[in-house]
Amino acid sequence: MPGSSEIPSKVEVTQLLKAWGQGDDRALERLTPVVEDELHRMAHRCMARENPGHTLQTTALVNEVYLRLIDIHAVTWQDRAHFFAMSARLMRRVLTDFARSRNYQKRGGGAVQVSLDEGLLLVPEKNADILALDEALTRFAALYPRQSQVVELRFFGGLEVEEAAEALKTSPVTVKRDWRFAKAWLLRALSGEKGDGC
Amino acid sequence: MDAERARRLEELYHSALEHEQGGRAAFLRGACGSDPVLKT
Numbered sequence: 461m462p463g464s465s466e467i468p469s470k471v472e473v474t475q476l477l478k479a480w481g482q483g484d485d486r487a488l489e490r491l492t493p494v495v496e497d498e499l500h501r502m503a504h505r506c507m508a509r510e511n512p513g514h515t516l517q518t519t520a521l522v523n524e525v526y527l528r529l530i531d532i533h534a535v536t537w538q539d540r541a542h543f544f545a546m547s548a549r550l551m552r553r554v555l556t557d558f559a560r561s562r563n564y565q566k567r568g569g570g571a572v573q574v575s576l577d578e579g580l581l582l583v584p585e586k587n588a589d590i591l592a593l594d595e596a597l598t599r600f601a602a603l604y605p606r607q608s609q610v611v612e613l614r615f616f617g618g619l620e621v622e623e624a625a626e627a628l629k630t631s632p633v634t635v636k637r638d639w640r641f642a643k644a645w646l647l648r649a650l651s652g653e654k655g656d657g658c
Numbered sequence: 659m660d661a662e663r664a665r666r667l668e669e670l671y672h673s674a675l676e677h678e679q680g681g682r683a684a685f686l687r688g689a690c691g692s693d694p695v696l697k698t
Contacts, residue, residue, distance in 0.1 A: 603664040641671050 468494060474531040481539050488546075495543075496550045498525045503554050518555070519618030522547045538626055541619065545627035548617025555616075556594045596649040600642065606630070607638040611646065614639060667696060 468476070473494060479487035502521055526532070526543060535543075593615075601608035606628065613619040613627055621639070625632045659667070670689055677685045690696040 603659060603661070604668070607668075637672060640675075641668055644671060 470529060470531050473529045474534050477530060477535060477539050477543055481536075481542050492546065492550070495525065495529065495547055496554070498529060499547060499550050499554050503551075503558060507558065518551055518616050522551060522617050537623075541623035541626040544617040544619050544623060545613050548613045548615075548619065551616040552594065552597075552612060555590050559591050592650060593646070596646050599649065600645055604638075604642070604645075607642045610635055610638040611642045663693075663696065670696065 468490075473491065476487045476491040476494075480491060499521065502525055506521065522544060525547060526540070530540075530543060532540075597608055597611060600611070609628055610624055613624040619627065621632045621635050625635045628635070670686065673689070674682050674686055
């Protein structure tokens with residue numbers, strides 16, 4: 461119900477996820493703040509425990525939130541893919557907000573580093589500066605909207621090709637192509653090569 | 659870069675991957691024509 465500040469139970473959150481999967485947009489409206497709050501809480505807890513400049517494991521974070529909020533035995537793999545897709549988008553916002561926050565800057569700041577899965581390497585180093593990536597991804601999205609969504613899902617949520625295809629209602633072949641192209645584009649943009657990043 | 663150029667760049671990227679390493683540069687020289695933006 462709108463305006464309610466009560467935290468829904470695992471059963472309720474799971475039902476919302478399933479309802480959204482069946483096309484109920486109101487369920488998504490209720491689900492989004494719950495997932496975002498949880499991601500926010502977990503990300504901040506991780507960052508507070510560690511020294512500034514340490515590396516954040518995005519995929520592990522989303523996984524932890526998933527296990528805390530969802531009754532995993534009650535959902536299909538499609539439901540799971542949708543959850544991870546939404547979390548990936550929220551994760552991007554949570555991390556960039558955090559990197560810009562005064563609180564973080566006060567503690568010594570530095571770049572917020574995110575760790576990439578071996579299979580998801582976007583940059584030569586294993587860690588990428590989140591703000592630089594966010595900025596490059598925004599430029600990329602202006603030219604290639606669908607392709608940038610593939611990056612968001614794979615990079616921030618750790619979605620597999622099949623899951624990303626389900627979330628975007630496209631084919632795995634398209635996701636693979638988009639991912640390959642996006643990596644090449646972003647790699648060039650992040651490496652600061654000359655040209656306008658096109 | 660406009661939308662049409664962006665679309666062409668993506669197509670070129672995928673086509674270039676289908677060419678063997680050796681023939682790739684020649685393929686791109688031909689395909690980019692005189693477009694300076696695509697060439698960079």
